[in-house]
Amino acid sequence: MNPVSGELRQASPPHAQPVSRLLAAGPEAEYARHADTFGHLDPDAAAPGLLNLLEASGLTGRGGAAFATWRKAVATSQSAQKRLVPVRPVVIANGAEGEPLSFKDRTLLAHAPHLVLDGLLAVARAVAAAQVYLYAPAASIPGAQRALAEHPGGRRIQVVASPDTFISGEASAVVNNIATGSAIPLDKRRRLSDTGLKGRPTLVLNVETLAHVALIARFGADWFRAAGTPQDPGTRLVSVSGRGPGRDVVLEVPGGALLTDVLQSAGMDPATLSAVLVGGYHGRWVRPAAHVLAPNGPVGQVVRPGAGVIHALADGQCGLQATAGIVTYLAGQSARQCGPCMFGLPAMAGVLNRIAAGEQDPRLPGDLDRLANLVTGRGACHHPDGTVQLIGSALEVFSGDVRSHLAGRCSAVGIWAP
Amino acid sequence: MTATLHIDWTRCDGRGLCAELLSGVLVRDDWGYPVARGRQGPERTDVPVRPDDLEAAREAVSLCPRLALSLRDAASGDSQRRR
Numbered sequence: 458m459n460p461v462s463g464e465l466r467q468a469s470p471p472h473a474q475p476v477s478r479l480l481a482a483g484p485e486a487e488y489a490r491h492a493d494t495f496g497h498l499d500p501d502a503a504a505p506g507l508l509n510l511l512e513a514s515g516l517t518g519r520g521g522a523a524f525a526t527w528r529k530a531v532a533t534s535q536s537a538q539k540r541l542v543p544v545r546p547v548v549i550a551n552g553a554e555g556e557p558l559s560f561k562d563r564t565l566l567a568h569a570p571h572l573v574l575d576g577l578l579a580v581a582r583a584v585a586a587a588q589v590y591l592y593a594p595a596a597s598i599p600g601a602q603r604a605l606a607e608h609p610g611g612r613r614i615q616v617v618a619s620p621d622t623f624i625s626g627e628a629s630a631v632v633n634n635i636a637t638g639s640a641i642p643l644d645k646r647r648r649l650s651d652t653g654l655k656g657r658p659t660l661v662l663n664v665e666t667l668a669h670v671a672l673i674a675r676f677g678a679d680w681f682r683a684a685g686t687p688q689d690p691g692t693r694l695v696s697v698s699g700r701g702p703g704r705d706v707v708l709e710v711p712g713g714a715l716l717t718d719v720l721q722s723a724g725m726d727p728a729t730l731s732a733v734l735v736g737g738y739h740g741r742w743v744r745p746a747a748h749v750l751a752p753n754g755p756v757g758q759v760v761r762p763g764a765g766v767i768h769a770l771a772d773g774q775c776g777l778q779a780t781a782g783i784v785t786y787l788a789g790q791s792a793r794q795c796g797p798c799m800f801g802l803p804a805m806a807g808v809l810n811r812i813a814a815g816e817q818d819p820r821l822p823g824d825l826d827r828l829a830n831l832v833t834g835r836g837a838c839h840h841p842d843g844t845v846q847l848i849g850s851a852l853e854v855f856s857g858d859v860r861s862h863l864a865g866r867c868s869a870v871g872i873w874a875p
Numbered sequence: 876m877t878a879t880l881h882i883d884w885t886r887c888d889g890r891g892l893c894a895e896l897l898s899g900v901l902v903r904d905d906w907g908y909p910v911a912r913g914r915q916g917p918e919r920t921d922v923p924v925r926p927d928d929l930e931a932a933r934e935a936v937s938l939c940p941r942l943a944l945s946l947r948d949a950a951s952g953d954s955q956r957r958r
Contacts, residue, residue, distance in 0.1 A: 644883040645920075646945060795884035796908040804905075831904055834919035837885045 477709035478684070478692055479668050480568050485600075488607040491571035496675060498575045500610060503674040504582035508534070511670065513678035515690040520551060520626065520663030521739075521764040523752035526670070529660055532650040534584040536658040545587035546658040549635065550577045550667050552593035552601075553619035553626030556737045557786075558766045561694035562664050564707045566597045569668060570604035576667030578610040579674050584660060589614045592631050593664070594621060623738070623790035627838050628661040630792075641792040642838035663764075665694055685712025689751040693762060697723035699733075699769030716748040716760065716767070725769055732770040732854055736763030738783050739843025741850035742776060745769075775869035777858050780851040781806065781813035787844045798841045801832035805848060815862050815873040822852065822859060878948045879921040880932050882909060886943035893935040893944060900928055921947070 482494035511527035518524050537546045550573055554562045566573060573591075581589045593601055595618045605611035617635050619625045625640040632653045634640035653659020662670075669691060673681050682690040689712030697719065698705040706723050716735065717727045727745040734742055735750070740763050748760040770776055788802035808825045811818070829848055832841040852859060858868060866872050880900070889907035900922060901909040911922040924932045924946070936944045 642885075644885050646881050646883065796887060796889050796906055797884065797904065800906040831910065834914075834916045835882075835884060835908070835910070836920075837883070 478672060479565060479572060479665070479694065479709055482569060482571075484568050486569055486571065488571055488604070491569070495572070495575075495672070497609075498579060498671060498674055500575075500578040500582040503579040507579055507583040507670075507674055510673055510678055514669075514673045514681040515678075515687075516666065516669050516673060516681065517689075517752055518663055519665035519669070519693055519765065521737075523761070523763075526662065526666055529650060529662070530580060530584055532648070533658045533660040536648075536651045537584070544657055546584050546660060547588045547590070547654045548577065548581040548584060548586040549590040549592055549631055549654075549659065549661045550574075550614075550664050551626055551628070551631055551661050552591065552597055552664040553631065553640075554594060554764075555619075555621065555623040555625045555790075556764055556766060557623075558698055558734070558737055558768045559696045559764050560705065561696045561707045561765050563594065563597050564696075565665055565668060565694060566593060567600055570601055571608055572668035572671045573664045574604060574608045574611065574614065576670035576674070577614065577662075580660070580662065580667065580670055581613070586660075587657070588654070590617055590635060591615070591664075592617050592619050592635065594619050623787065624792060624838060624840055627840075629838065631661050632659055641794060642840075644837050665765075686751070688753065689713045693765055695719060695750075695762065695765040695767050697725075697767045697769075699730075699767075699771060700725060701771070710750065712751060714750050716743070716750055717745060719750065719767060720745060720769070723767075729772070730769045731772075732776050734766070734768040734770070735760045737766035737768075738787055738847060739763065739839065740766060741846060742770075742780070742854040743850070744854060773869055775813065775858065775867050776851060776855040777809070777813040777862060777867075778869070780847065780855070781809040784809050784844060784848060787840070787847075791840060792838075795836040795841075797832045797835040801828055801841060802844055804828050805832070805844070809848065809851075812859060812862055815865060815867060815870075817863055817865055819863055821863070825852065877923045877925065878929060878932070878946055880924050880935070881921050881945045881947060882919075883943045883945070884908075884920070886941045888941045888943075890940055892938055892940065896931045896935045896938070897924075897928060900924065900932075 482491045508527050508530050516526045533546050552562050591614050620640050624630050627642050629643035630640045633643050649659045685691045692709045692711050695708050710719050720727045730745040732742050733745045743760050750762045751759050784806040788806040791798045791802050793799045805828045812821050829845040833845050894901040894903045894909050904910045911919045936946050
């Protein structure tokens, strides 16, 4: 198996051209082809030293938050051991993909389910988990069930369906859904690594993160670091969209890739794009410049990939109208349990829609600023803060459009009727 | 170390008692929910409380009709919460 050099193109789902690390076993790989390609992974043999290996690899979560995977695993393991009555943890593979512009996790589950299961079982063994879950959207479950039936450790894993809501993949919503059937976030007074599912220390890891774990367990930390940069090692899957129906692609790109290179690999000419949404609906609009796609670094040079969503604003589309549509959707996806989110998001969507529609009231941007400042930091989950980040980037990147709109013009729509 | 007042937003209903008891620490937003004065980010959910405000904070915890508040004494790690 060769390390990836540069980004490699995958066809969009359902079929993938296997040239990458994660999808090297080809489309819809069954267990025999998976084992031929990668070799068999025995969780009992892989578990000792696995957390040290993950630390050396520098793997971070591919579900959006980019937290160090080994830290989460070690915290869960230690929390389980330091209890007066030791309790064994729970490990959950998170395949919920509520982000409308993301499709890399379902692509991975369709084509490389056994890597995800290998990673899940190895981590579960490493933290001495009592219960192991795979949480995935209903559409991915038949394929996952077939893979579980074939996989040597498949019988250990319980499958739970995730609803198709935006926040269904938020870690505490995952735990809540498995426990109660309600996929809404929990208050974060205590960490899931201390008390999660039924009070057990709980580790929730994105399915792509687990697939990387499965490869690191086989090929080692140095192999993982052969792709990417020292600050952002390895590869990540990205969902690239925006060129119209049927043109969406999943790419595997090295850490620290340039946004412009990724766009070109997806068949787009960055010079023809006015703006790109990176990181999804909780991400940022940026101009299609040579930003580095990485979880950390100075704003302006680096843009966070989040869960790997890259979406180009279509030709002739108004960025403010696109953003107003997204924020309206996000307001509707509030779990309606935290007041500042329940009331603040619809209020922000309202003001943004008025700007997008060309209402000539110069106070509107100030209203939006004030509301954004009011809701941040005030919720059980990141939904209000993520929404505010998106709006902030739109007001910055589309600042010229804001001025035009307030003057009664839109570069995409033309001039509104008086 | 300062103590912190944790607001459980999933419980808070914006009744406003806490903002009355802790008027130097909390104000109410457009919809009546508490906002920590002069705080940003995570300090709006885990609000630092100065020693002078501790007594009022304890009272707010015990009187919150939605049981949405808890006080954590950062020095000891203990927390007080009415159940």
